[in-house]
Amino acid sequence: xxxxxxxxxxxxxxxxxxxxxxxxxxxxxxxxxxxxxxxxxxxxxxxxxxxxxxxxxxxxxxxxxxxxxxxxxxxxxxxxxxxxxxxxxxxxxxxxxxxxxxxxxxxxxxxxxxxxxxxxxxxxxxxxxxxxxxxxxxxxxxxxxxxxxxxxxxxxxxxxxxxxxxxxxxxxxxxxxxxxxxxxxxxxxxxxxxxxxxxxxxxxxxxx
Amino acid sequence: xxxxxxxxxxxxxxxxxxxxxxxxxxxxxxxxxxxxxxxxxxxxxxxxxxxxxxxxxxxxxxxxxxxxxxxxxxxxxxxxxxxxxxxxxxxxxxxxxxxxxxxxxxxxxxxxxxxxxxxxxxxxxxxxxxxxxxxxxxxxxxxxxxxx
Numbered sequence: 001x002x003x004x005x006x007x008x009x010x011x012x013x014x015x016x017x018x019x020x021x022x023x024x025x026x027x028x029x030x031x032x033x034x035x036x037x038x039x040x041x042x043x044x045x046x047x048x049x050x051x052x053x054x055x056x057x058x059x060x061x062x063x064x065x066x067x068x069x070x071x072x073x074x075x076x077x078x079x080x081x082x083x084x085x086x087x088x089x090x091x092x093x094x095x096x097x098x099x100x101x102x103x104x105x106x107x108x109x110x111x112x113x114x115x116x117x118x119x120x121x122x123x124x125x126x127x128x129x130x131x132x133x134x135x136x137x138x139x140x141x142x143x144x145x146x147x148x149x150x151x152x153x154x155x156x157x158x159x160x161x162x163x164x165x166x167x168x169x170x171x172x173x174x175x176x177x178x179x180x181x182x183x184x185x186x187x188x189x190x191x192x193x194x195x196x197x198x199x200x201x202x203x204x205x206x207x208x
Numbered sequence: 209x210x211x212x213x214x215x216x217x218x219x220x221x222x223x224x225x226x227x228x229x230x231x232x233x234x235x236x237x238x239x240x241x242x243x244x245x246x247x248x249x250x251x252x253x254x255x256x257x258x259x260x261x262x263x264x265x266x267x268x269x270x271x272x273x274x275x276x277x278x279x280x281x282x283x284x285x286x287x288x289x290x291x292x293x294x295x296x297x298x299x300x301x302x303x304x305x306x307x308x309x310x311x312x313x314x315x316x317x318x319x320x321x322x323x324x325x326x327x328x329x330x331x332x333x334x335x336x337x338x339x340x341x342x343x344x345x346x347x348x349x350x351x352x353x354x355x356x
Contacts, residue, residue, distance in 0.1 A: 075302055078324035123284075125336055148337065164347070165254065165340045170304045170321055 026130035026149045027122040029156040033066040034117055034134075041112045052109070053203070059105050068157035069097035071150060075159060076172040080180050088185050095192045100168075102199045113138070130156065245295040246273060247331035251305045251318075254340040256287040258316040259307055265291050267320040272297045275318060291318065291335075299335075300325040306339035316341060 037059050040046065046055040073093045074081045084092060120133040128151040136143040148160035160169040179188050256278060265273035273293040281288050293299065302323030309316055329335070 075323060078302070078322060081324050125334065129336055131336075160337065162339070165342060167304060167306075167337065167339055169337070170306065170339065173304070173321055173323075 024156065025122065026124065026147075026156040027119055027132050030066060030132050030134075030147055030149070030158070031119060033062050036062045037108065038117070041108070042114075056105055056109060059108060060101050063101065063104065066158055067097075068150070068152055068159055069093055069100070071152075071157065071159040072100070072169065073097070075169045076176055077180075078173055078177065080176065080185070083180075084185050088189065091189050092185075092192075095189060095196060099192050099196050099199070102196070118142075127151070246292040247295060248276060249291045249293055249299070249329055249331070249333055249335055251289050251291060251335040251338050252281065252284075253287045253289060253305075253307060253338050255343065256289060256307055256316070257341045257343060258309070259287075259289065259318070259341065260316070263315065264317040265293065265320065266317060267297070267322060272320065289318070299329045301327040301329055301333070302337060303329070303335060304337040304339065305335045307341040309341075 040055055040058050040062070043055070045051060070093050073089075073096050076096070077084065077092070081089065116137045118135040118137055120135060122130055122132045124130045130149045130151075132147045132149060134145050134147070136145055144162075144164060146162040147158050148162070149156045149158050160167055162168070176188060179191065259275065259278060261275050261277050263275040264271055265275060273291055276290040276292045278287055278289050280286075291305075299320065300323045302325040304321040304323070306319050306321065307316055308319045323337075
């Protein structure tokens with residue numbers, strides 16, 4: 001009996017408590033993917049215009065590993081999230097994450113001019129949420145970028161980005177609230193879908 | 209007899225006068241004797257330039273509280289703002305607090321963007337999601353002089 005209890009407690013310690021305490025630092029979790037994106041941007045191979053799409057896909061895949069787009073979507077929709085059916089929620093997460101990804105990757109790919117990233121510090125609140133402060137160092141300007149992260153199953157994932165003090169989630173929260181006051185959930189999804197199609201058309205033209 | 213009634217009338221008017229002055233003092237000084245009950249929340253900002261204690265806290269343009277105090281966190285060199293939020297207003301932990309300006313050159317106030325999380329903030333909790341005051345001069349100088 002005692003042995004059984006001991007084994008159960010040991011299992012709990014190993015599988016239940018350690019993921020939290022052993023979870024890598026939020027700053028270190030972030031450093032890997034950021035360095036990888038910079039490496040991809042500096043890769044001489046991708047200076048060839050024909051390989052831009054491949055570079056794009058790789059950057060997007062790297063970004064996906066550190067973002068939790070379900071949480072981003074949930075926070076941007078705020079109270080409206082619960083008014084979405086599970087099917088609508090999934091649909092929304094898919095289109096919104098792709099839409100965000102396109103904007104994000106476009107900016108990174110188009111406006112990268114050998115900037116360096118300075119990792120300033122991290123602040124952990126209530127053990128499950130963290131803010132990592134970084135600065136993008138351009139030739140003569142420093143752009144503060146803060147990442148808000150949350151612990152999901154022992155892994156730190158980003159749910160909001162503050163650039164120059166302006167929050168990504170707040171920006172979309174305000175817009176979506178306005179749209180959903182007068183329109184249906186499906187209308188919002190369709191609206192983002194339309195924007196996505198426009199983005200895709202742009203890429204199709206770009207690759208020709 | 210007549211003298212007594214004049215004295216009583218003067219006394220009554222004086223009393224009314226004192227009550228009026230008292231009411232105005234409470235109203236204009238934004239003291240809260242008859243006001244709603246409230247609870248305190250904290251929010252940490254990088255910069256709160258122009259924000260004053262006693263300032264408004266609003267949500268969707270409606271007043272939901274006041275700024276109680278602003279102090280400097282010596283360790284992190286950031287501003288800690290204590291907010292008095294009306295008891296009837298419940299805020300979830302993903303609420304975003306943002307320092308805004310009333311018009312172009314008006315007073316600074318705090319605007320809350322409500323979230324949808326099930327975790328409600330308890331008295332004394334910290335609002336984690338904040339946006340600091342935008343320093344226009346800093347922004348302009350950064351992008352003008354930065355591009356040299």
